Amino acid sequence: MEFDVIIIGSGLAGMTAALELAPRRRVALVAKGPLMDGASPRAQGGIAAPLALEDSVADHVRDTLTAGAGLSDATAARQIIAQARDAIAWLQHQGVGFTRAGDALHLTQEGGHGRRRIVHSADATGRCIMDALHDRVRRQPGITLLPRHFAIDVIQRGAAGTPCQGVRLLDIEHARYVDMMASHVVLASGGAGQVYDTTSAPPSATGDGIAMAWRAGCRIANMAFTQFHPTGLHHPQSGGFLISEAVRGEGGLLRLPGARRFMPDHDPRAELAPRDIVARAIHQEMRRHGLDCVHLDISHRLRDFLLTHFPTIHAHCLALGIDMAVDPIPVAPTAHYTCGGIVADTTGRTEVANLYAVGEAACTGLHGANRLASNSLLECVVMGRSAARDILLRPAASVRHAPAAPTPAHGPDAQTRQHAEALRDALRRLMSREVGVVRTDAGLLRAKSQIGALTAQIKAYCDRDGTSMALLELRNLAQVAALIVNDAIAQCGSRGAHFNTDRP
Structure with a gap:
């Protein structure tokens, strides 16, 4: 139970870091459930990257800072977005197949973006990416997979704030506590959406890494800013399903019962305003009119277009009796993304030595007070690779203390x-x-x-x-x-x- 690097979380950030580390380090990839049970496979929209000829890193940064409402770290945003093109190339090298338009990648648009810059795999981008990475991870001999292991706390050499030297785990299957030692630990454990009653987050999103880091002595920032996705599917059997931002990017309109549009009354960008504005507008209209939901209408688009761009959403809605080619989709805001988290720099380093944080668990300063759509998957890839590169620059020092024997739980x-x-x-x-x-x-x-x-x-x-x-x-x-x-x-x-x- 001793490794060079322990990664807590098997989403996109965790798997990216593991694949970059495994050729030169002994890596343990820990998940409290099945490896593919997190938020990453659920991501529909795509990855924001300034690839179009008329786009630029500066334009993407400007949109990110605008959505972040003055709380983003401009330097961190530039550093992360400048690596977007490389991140897309790296994913393609891992076997990810993105939707194409002729010889180029197809780019769609989402709320808050001034350009078409969303690289996607139809409307199941997260699943497509994670299937490819999961296949790579399972075939990598340098990675030990540990599903059904719950990370309890960071093991430290002294009180909170002292260097990290491993993690205490609950081995769920065998009902025992296990101390796992490592020279570096990466928290890639996701967000905390399950703190809310209605959420798109998976059941595993209980803020474990954030709470662990807080107890270990890390700073936590921007936790007031929980992003509510404006268009969660409102249906008793929806299971936290989202109607992608890209539906509005491709012309979907928000309407009240009776078909009246309302977003132009709230913001000049209408349906393409940032998520916080759209979510509050929907909330306000629901309260004003005593509604449980509003309607997202893209029925003016041809069915062939919808089947090409939104096959997953089309099939899911149809199974619930909603034909999006004919019917408006009932939607309401739902807790979606933790914009804050463990304070980390753009190498993933936290204030506790040997402890890194990446992905939704971390707060790099990219998202500020409100995440720009499709910047999250970008951050996962860029930060997972950045943390791995930083760890590889450091010696894989032997752990000073042998782990204690497992004890019954x-x-x-x-x-x-x-x-x-x-x-x-x-x-x-x-x-x-x-x-x-x-x-x-x-x-x-x-x-x-x-x-x-x-x-x-x-x-x-x-x-x-x-x-x-x-x-x-x-x-x-x-x-x-x-x-x-x-x-x-x-x-x-x-x-x-x-x-x-x-x-x-």
């Missing part, structure tokens, strides 16, 4: 599990009610008080009844919820994905 009894599930539901409802698309001072203070009470109950269960993945996830969700609320309270006004009606 005693889980809670049935009653405690029921109580834990009830606490989780209560926390998620609280966050959706008080810390959602639109917030108030009073609501944030109510959330802070109630999260404090929930945290005390969770700690009591953990101390008394041992731990299980459910309790460990609940502990992390409560920690992340507190970080989100405290950051939201600390905001002097509103910008990007944080909107407080008392401080507009």
